[in-house]
Amino acid sequence: MDVSWYLVLSALLFSVGAFGVLVRRSPLVILLCLELMLNSANLAFLAFARSLGDQDGQIMAMMVMVVAACEVVVGLGLIVAMYRRRLPLDVDEARELHG
């Protein structure tokens, strides 16, 4: 199969994720959309790895997964902390550090 199909799917997933990050206000959904963007990149890596026949892209994808796991831990931790303090779960409300 041609690699371009995978790339189109990857670009679509990335756009959906980016769109979600920009328009949604719930931190949980923003985190989900970020995952979507990361995994779209993973898809592109794997597609190229298969098409070129070497392992570099697969290793790269593994590293992205590790980073994504860490990011989710921090992000969810923040969300839980916000919830515990009864702060509104709305990123537009959390803007105390504006200039």
Add this chain to the structure above:
Amino acid sequence: MSGTTYGWLVLAFPLAGSITIGLTFKLVSARTAGWIGVGSIALAFLAAIGALVELLSLPAEERELTSVLYDYGGAAGIPFDLGILVDPLSVYMALVVSGVSMMIHVYSVGYMGGDRGYHRFFAYLNFFVFSMLLLVLAGNFVLLIVGWAFVGYASYALVSFWYRRETATKAGMKAFVINVIGDIGLVFAAILLIKELGATEYLAVFERAPETFTTNEWTIVAICLLLLVGAFAKSAQIPLHTWLPDAMEGPTPVSALIHAATMVTAGVYLIARAHPLFGLAPTAADISAFVGLVTLFLAATVAMVVTDLKRIIAYSTMSQVGYMVVGVSIGAFTGGLFHLMTHAFFKALLFMGAGSVIAAMANNQNIDDMGGFRKSMPFTFVLMTIGALALAGFTGTAGFFSKDEILAYAADRGGIYWSFAIGGYIAAFFTAFYAFRIIFRVFYGEKCEEARELEGGELAHGEPVNPQDGEAEDYDVGFPGEEHHIAERSWPMRAGMAVLGIGALFAGYIQVPGVDAVLEHFFEPVFESSPLFEIVPSTLDSWIGLAVGSVVSITGIALAYYLYIVAPGATARILERFRGLHRMLFNKYWFDELQNALVYRPVIALGRFANNVVERYLVQGIVVVARGTATGLGDIVKAAQSGFIRSYAMFVLAGVVGLALYFLIAAS
């Protein structure tokens, strides 16, 4: 022990005394502190005698001992060390300083009895003596400057001793500021000497100076003039003299010790010490002698009209120091230093007597209010008369021989130096007049209220006020104490005055022309290198000078007797006749006003200009512009920091898309 060991002991005792009194003020009683002070100075005096004996046991050409206690470390081959020079000049000065100081300390034990700051007074006084001895024993110019600055500080601390009196603190500041001008002159002189000669020790400097400089070369003249700035500020010579009359705000023993006997003669000592330099710069020496002449003359005229008892004596001090400056500048080294010693005796004595009178007047110092103390204060009367006789140069007293030694030398050197002899004799006439103006106005004439009460056994006890501006005071620390002490009722005061009285009467006999020349032989090792030292007036000339001096002083005393005893109204008529002259003298030739107009006001105006224009428009303008720029830029950047995460994400995404587009366009 060697001579230098004694020299170090001379320095060690007063310093130890000062520290002991300063640290134990909670432990020992006031009187004990006073006697510790006296004891430390007495030990210093004994050590000075020890140094003298050691010095005299050496052959004349070896009487130059140096000793270094500690080396600060040299730089560029120039040594800087804590070293002293023990030679006839420094031992002579140490003897005069410690001897007179000892008697004044004894006097102070009685005189300051009622003061709350008794310990502090003696700690300062001992520190002063230490500084003064350091000044005279220093073996190099650096240590000289250290001692020079120390005595300046001690003088400041003691003039402002009654620190809650505003007039006293201001007088202290004035004395300090003018003395610092002198210090600067001295420092510059030392810098030039180091630069030109590469040495700071006296002996090395004096050895190298003739090899380096030709006579009257501008560098050596500049060095000598800078030394003179220091000497004039310390010795209250015109135009740096205005601090001395104001320094009379200090307690009377301070006036006796610092502002009559010792510190103000430091300039004379410096000129005598640096005589090899002045020998190479005759122009500077002549300028110095001329300034001395002007000072001795003007100060004597002012002393005839001022009415504050201590200020009369202060102007007299300026005048007498003027004689000494003339002496050491024209080459009459023996005469100048001889007069330094006799003056220390009789002027300290006069101040002590004045202190006693002022105590009897409950701190009033105005001689217009005094009169008739002869019966009620017989001891003070006799001793002050002795002091006045010596000051007037009355035949046979100490001042008689020492003053004429200078003037006879001036006449003998001839030429332009005749003017110094003539001016000196005219001023001597004034001196005799004002000396006995004090005696006749204070002790004769109509009895004032205080004198009448004292005859009845009642010591005057006025309200505590500042005698200068009449402001109300109390008796606590920082102001004079409640009790007053007069010599008649205090044996330490009598003891101090009696010893100095003997000195004022008989000290002159160590150097009588044609009979003996103790001082001249003693000083020979120090000054023999100077060609001027060889000019010695013949015995006949000296005795002619002494005869003229006798006539002048007796005429002056007689005039004072006529004006104040025989025809008491005469002074008022003279005053009426010469009103303008009197005003000029009474306002001290407007020197204070002149300094105000020439220095003080321009400096203040400059400061005001700097504040109003430079500070307000230039400095603050720069600040305003800089601040405006920074905040303006900050506002622009601030707008981006909205705090909305989604807008940040938008920026990131836009940036990525922008980059991607750029690379796409660049690649195609």
